[in-house]
Amino acid sequence: MFQNDIDITPDLISRHGLKPDEYDRILRLIGRKPTLTELGIFSAMWNEHCSYKSSKKWLKTLPTKGEKVVIGPGENAGVIDIGDGDVAIFKMESHNHPSYIEPYQGATTGVGGILRDVFTMGARPIAAMNSLSFGEPDHPKTRHLVAGVVAGVGGYGNSFGVPTIGGEVRFHARYNGNCLVNAFALGIAKRDGIFLSEAKGVGLPVVYLGAKTGRDGVGGATMASAEFDDTIEEKRPTVQVGDPFTEKRLLEACLELMKTGAVVAIQDMGAAGLTCSAVEMGAKGNLGIRLDLDRVPQREEDMTPYEMMLSESQERMLMVLEPSKEKEAEAVFRKWELDFAVCGVTTDDLRFRIIWQGKEVANLPIKELGDEAPEYDRPWVEPKTAAPLADDAIPAVNDVGAALIRLMGAPDQASRAWVYEQYDCLVQGNSAQIPGGDAGVVRVEGTNKALAMSADVTPRYCDADPFEGGKQAVAESWRNVTAVGGDPIALTDNLNFGNPEKPEAMGQFVRALQGIAEACRALNFPIVSGNVSLYNETNGVGILPSPTIVGVGLLPDVTKMATIAFKADGDEVLLVGG
Amino acid sequence: MRSAVVLFPGSNRDHDMVKALHSVTGIKPTVVWHQDATLPDVDLIVLPGGFSYGDYLRCGAIAARSPAMLDVARKAKAGVRVLGVCNGFQILTEAGLLPGALMRNAHLRFVCKEVKLEVTNNDTDFTRAYAKGQVIRCPVAHHDGNYFADPETLARLEGDGRVAFRYAEGTNPNGSINDIAGILNEAGNVLGMMPHPENLIEALHGGFDGRGLFESVATSLAA
Amino acid sequence: MKVRVTITLKAGVLDPQGKAIEGALRGLGFAGIDGARQGKIVDLTLAETDKDKARATVADMCEKLLANTVIENYDIAILG
């Protein structure tokens, strides 16, 4: 029997990843002890992953505005204008911890999540990329992780039907206990066909769509913000399983529904699905939300409200619907054989209320849940930078040929065909440049223009000097987009760092971010979306600072695109640049 | 040439196929939902690529039992040309319209790359625009393209010239028996193939080798 | 009633997955493996309470969908 009113002990608080002072903040905010469901909701809303409590202060310093920026950070994905009434919508997101625990499913659900972020906004995804960092090639876990992650990235994207047109793979001992899986997706929509999460109107139906809710990943969002240690085995059952088949139908159903004018607001369910999505929709719209959990489609028996509010089951969406179109909306979802349930209503009381078996199990101030989340100015120290190498520190090469072969065969230099040949890079028929070149390029359907994109970061550089490394990642992405003939417009980032509670790691974060910001300003290359993944640390060893950048640019005429291959015998080869 | 593309839940190269047919024949194909029990009267029915029903149970198995497929079978029997590409090929074998089965790729991985195809038989409605023995370029993108048939079936396919395409020059990407990439039914009006001719039909794709297949069907109808 | 359908590949049908499993096990240092074949199971929960009827229904399901009898055999077990 589920007990909502159990005693909230310090142990329970700490198991929810909440610090004692954070719990005091909750008490002050609601003026009483929270129920168990409420504690779960706070833990989901206030963990690092959802609240950005360690990084918010610094993210605000990034340049996010530009002539072509339609929507910057804050929505599911960033939006840029690409002319003719078209917009490109894109974002990158990490699934590092889940992929380390279960590489195949971790990677699939990462790809699934980022695709949903894009089509939630009304865009059909037309390109995907991924940036993968693994431990040393001969580390006992590496082979298993690489095989699982690559198969998972492909397994989801290929089935969903989005071309994967680029990415990166690297190996380094500092990822031995913590691989990185960053997934990027980009979609296309019309400028007047963008959908947002802000709920509007009182008394409107809140509708649950997609797959049923199970106990998948209960506590997962909290896990993604906790450092790993050897108790990791115990956290295993929280693995979510991705279902690209359901997601593909969800995509088609959502896009079909959006055309009918029935959608007032829409939000995908990612980490801590129902909680974060409902709170975000309400808070943004200055509205309360009441959810009736007995109407939520459930896959498992006897689910508690606590489990339902924290479930991370994939392939689900929440929408606020235009009431007159409810029947029409339902028909679309039935056609695609997806669950559809009116499970809540918008209210004018600014409360987030959860009803279960006729009882109210949570009643919280909706805006404060997000706005009053703790925000930290974590102490940081200037990170150690590596001293420049002396000119004679590296012995001269005697046998250039042998050195070249070694270089080309090095794990970080060798051909990536074994990875990208497992990804469908052609589906949709618009791929102009597939993996193997400087940037991936896709044509915008029905036009002669195309979008170029490239994922870049060199964590070795960031480790040696976070500021310069951050700058370099932006510059490299810019160069790659330019190299195919694209005009860089904006970028998304995925900031993967170690434990922010350690001043040295926090210093790496701060300095890298400053470097990124400086490069973005210098290049007039704004950041329109992104994701932060902290606590990438195992047994006290942090990863290399890894701020992945994906820059996006426009080619007005795809027939003018440049490619990497030499074209003819006797052509002259020029070296340009500094 | 009038054509129809059958859309199953999980199809994902339907759009590519529609574009290819439109581009080559000048007429936009009709898209038919898999629940429709009757297909329109057309000259060519296409089952597109993708992951119908997520490839769950067996690739193509669940789609092969959908209402539209009963009509596809009827129309195939009546001589209407039917083309199944990739998942479409898997559906045709599962529906019994073509013999054999498509198994998991020998290396067990999804493979997306360009291969070489030998036009083994150019005396068919689908291959007339090519020369016999011509080697064309064509991309593949699949997880289960490893064609298998028992020895008698195989002997019959080979003996009757029903192997339309073979992977050439050592490019067999999946372990397919006899390097088989595409086969015909006995009457020659149903073709199933793993490679994607619809993805090599314009300059953007880096070549035009896939057009011949659609041109062949169009001209065979005109004749 | 719970019914388990076990679907195996017919003898003589190529089994890339089985072969790969065999190779992978050898690669992990396991010796003395003379063969590996893979197959699948489908566990069904049926409202039917009569064993014979359940068996007949499931056989029909196998013929119509669950097994591809060109390449697969199936076996039905009533689990209770």
Added chain:
Amino acid sequence: MKVRVTITLKAGVLDPQGKAIEGALRGLGFAGIDGARQGKIVDLTLAETDKDKARATVADMCEKLLANTVIENYDIAILG
């Protein structure tokens, strides 16, 4: 010695494949299906003749390769 390993998804783990099978059976007109879950089997032929040793070796194989113990359970049966 022949050994059959049966690998099933842990309770609660989403089984998209099982769901699709269930839906397809309904679509074919079968009624009274309360659930379908899929799993797989691996049939091994081993040189080993001692049952206990075979069982131990196969358990090791399951842990190392055959089953994904994060989401799957396995069961070992000696077929003889």
